[in-house]
Amino acid sequence: MKRSLLFTCLGVCFSVTAACAATQPELRELPVFASSNHVLDIQVIATARPIHLGEVATEGWVYTVCYRKDALGDACPDNPRTSSEYGGMWLKLQQGDHLKIHFLNQLPPAPPDADHLNDPMGAMLAANPTNLHTHGLIVEPRRATAADPTFGDYVYVLAYPPGKKPGMTTPGLETTERAIDYDIYIPQDHPSGAYWIHPHVHGLALNQLSYGLAGVITVGSPEDYLAGPGVPAGLAPGVTVRNMLLKDIEVRADGTVLSQEDPGFCNPTEAGESSPRDGACPGQSGPPGAAGPSYAGGNWFFTINGQVYPTIHVSPQGEIWRIWSASGSRTYQLQLQDPATGKSLPFQVLAVDGITLDWNSDPAATARATGGKVRPVTCPAHLAGTRAVCANSLHMMPSARAEIWIPPAAASRSAVLVTDHYSTGPAGDDWPYVQLAAVEFPAQPAGKSGALTVRPVVPALLAKTGILGSKVKIDGGPAGELALDSASQTAAKLAPASQAQLLEHLLSLSAPANIQSAPCESLPPGHRRRIFFGLPASNPDGFGLGYEEADAKGRPVPGTFRDIAPFDPAMIDVCLPLAAGNATATEVWELVNVSGEDHNFHIHQTKFRVLGDKPTDAPPDALMDNVPLPHGSDPCDGSIATWRSGSCKVAPVLVSIPFSEVGDFVYHCHILEHEDGGMMAHIRVVPAK
Numbered sequence: 001m002k003r004s005l006l007f008t009c010l011g012v013c014f015s016v017t018a019a020c021a022a023t024q025p026e027l028r029e030l031p032v033f034a035s036s037n038h039v040l041d042i043q044v045i046a047t048a049r050p051i052h053l054g055e056v057a058t059e060g061w062v063y064t065v066c067y068r069k070d071a072l073g074d075a076c077p078d079n080p081r082t083s084s085e086y087g088g089m090w091l092k093l094q095q096g097d098h099l100k101i102h103f104l105n106q107l108p109p110a111p112p113d114a115d116h117l118n119d120p121m122g123a124m125l126a127a128n129p130t131n132l133h134t135h136g137l138i139v140e141p142r143r144a145t146a147a148d149p150t151f152g153d154y155v156y157v158l159a160y161p162p163g164k165k166p167g168m169t170t171p172g173l174e175t176t177e178r179a180i181d182y183d184i185y186i187p188q189d190h191p192s193g194a195y196w197i198h199p200h201v202h203g204l205a206l207n208q209l210s211y212g213l214a215g216v217i218t219v220g221s222p223e224d225y226l227a228g229p230g231v232p233a234g235l236a237p238g239v240t241v242r243n244m245l246l247k248d249i250e251v252r253a254d255g256t257v258l259s260q261e262d263p264g265f266c267n268p269t270e271a272g273e274s275s276p277r278d279g280a281c282p283g284q285s286g287p288p289g290a291a292g293p294s295y296a297g298g299n300w301f302f303t304i305n306g307q308v309y310p311t312i313h314v315s316p317q318g319e320i321w322r323i324w325s326a327s328g329s330r331t332y333q334l335q336l337q338d339p340a341t342g343k344s345l346p347f348q349v350l351a352v353d354g355i356t357l358d359w360n361s362d363p364a365a366t367a368r369a370t371g372g373k374v375r376p377v378t379c380p381a382h383l384a385g386t387r388a389v390c391a392n393s394l395h396m397m398p399s400a401r402a403e404i405w406i407p408p409a410a411a412s413r414s415a416v417l418v419t420d421h422y423s424t425g426p427a428g429d430d431w432p433y434v435q436l437a438a439v440e441f442p443a444q445p446a447g448k449s450g451a452l453t454v455r456p457v458v459p460a461l462l463a464k465t466g467i468l469g470s471k472v473k474i475d476g477g478p479a480g481e482l483a484l485d486s487a488s489q490t491a492a493k494l495a496p497a498s499q500a501q502l503l504e505h506l507l508s509l510s511a512p513a514n515i516q517s518a519p520c521e522s523l524p525p526g527h528r529r530r531i532f533f534g535l536p537a538s539n540p541d542g543f544g545l546g547y548e549e550a551d552a553k554g555r556p557v558p559g560t561f562r563d564i565a566p567f568d569p570a571m572i573d574v575c576l577p578l579a580a581g582n583a584t585a586t587e588v589w590e591l592v593n594v595s596g597e598d599h600n601f602h603i604h605q606t607k608f609r610v611l612g613d614k615p616t617d618a619p620p621d622a623l624m625d626n627v628p629l630p631h632g633s634d635p636c637d638g639s640i641a642t643w644r645s646g647s648c649k650v651a652p653v654l655v656s657i658p659f660s661e662v663g664d665f666v667y668h669c670h671i672l673e674h675e676d677g678g679m680m681a682h683i684r685v686v687p688a689k
């Protein structure tokens, strides 16, 4: 996959996007909306806008964002403080913040290529409902009540464009054609890191992300975890911190967007092509004589902050890159390649999924703890440091984040940030090789060489409170050993603090009559929940999840098995109470992928550890909110029966999940083709009995 920049610059540029690296604009930061006095109060409008990808014009979907105080009713003013960029926006938060979003849906109807318009719930989707999810934040999934009409990070509510709400209702979902007001409280002890915001409507998530709807959220700054007891300094002056939001969009030859993302849009590799894949790959014709679609003349763009193949001039003092894998379905396999040798340059991994990554003497343990996102290599001399984790690639399935240190000195003066060809298995997809950015290192590095010193946060996060403590104990407040700034009186005043509010909040969780639920029981000691990822027998074209409880020896507990089935918002698949005294309840889940393709498990409102083969083997290296589930061996056909027979061999992924948030949320595959296809389930956490 190596490519010579020299060749690129000498070659004639036929592609609309191809050009010499030196002429490409510098990577820009996303438009920022920052909290002040611990409040960020914004209006966000999902809407369609003309967008430009290199020299190609099309219509994308964007978030128009303005501060609420600037809003003009249901519009944002046309001034430089309003953002409407395809690349997304940056919501810059601090611990203890109150995030208020007045959210409006002004989208056009669902695109005709959306796969699920003919499903049983398809009539709910035609008018293009949308909503927001704050991915990775450990916050309440709060439902609105009569006393408090705002929502927390709750995905069972859909906003329709005005006048477009359908007459029908679907059990388990709430709908509105007015604005949704989200009120989200960031805990005082929330880890500093990279999170994001995107739509979460079952059946349209892929389409809405593919059209462009996503932005980033940061809590705190990298200095928070680079400073601390025993760590001499935070960031040196001059170090650049970049947000890099990776999005992709398929544009047909006629200039329209293919929102049902097709992995076959391009060839997986650039073999035989005359132009370099600088930020895009060319649409391919279907096989001769085949009835499939032809994408000839189209382009599949892979952007950073909405820019096609930008240039990054690395600061002489070095840079921290915060990277978001925000494709609907593609897996990014990131490398920083030296164009002269084709070798991948090493970098230091600081954090994964918003949590610092602790060093482990066994590289295999780190690879396991990160689900293969990070496979450590020996740090070179210019990255030397104690307890530094170095890598030369990142495996980032949809929704993964990484924060990495790019030292100013490198083995090469220039490099290309690429995502490599990656196959998710025999029944999966081939994601193409594309060059994402040209990288130029400083002629004279000014910063001192070496790795940064990272303060591990995982042990402290888990030590006393499980994870940030239980929000049900609002009066006492969570343990504050991780509070990184002084307690905010403002935030304390805004937090829902009274017992009366708390009681109403808990009562609001009582189920509507038309919702069914699994029993709300704690797991017996040593037991675990086994979740199957596969294909429902009722619809082999769809996706689904299965379930059983397993005892300490891994044997299924009679009466608990449910075969693989697609998502039903009105069926609560897992229900559990908090531990005694409303303390955090920690469970072990065994994730079994019985498919012939990879999946990517994600759960809302918490972070989990990946365990070793035994639940007792638990290196506290990482806490993540999504983990790759590699596909099984050849006969795996998506059915539990084949796995049960022993012919489908797959290594299950064991995770330890601390539950501290009460309410209704979801776990699902974050390959959005699979999530929209049914690979999602409804989970409820209730107060202790």
Ligand SMILES: [Cu+2]
Pocket (backbone or CB within 6 Å): 598, 599, 600, 669, 670, 671, 674, 675, 679
């Ligand atoms: Cu999947």
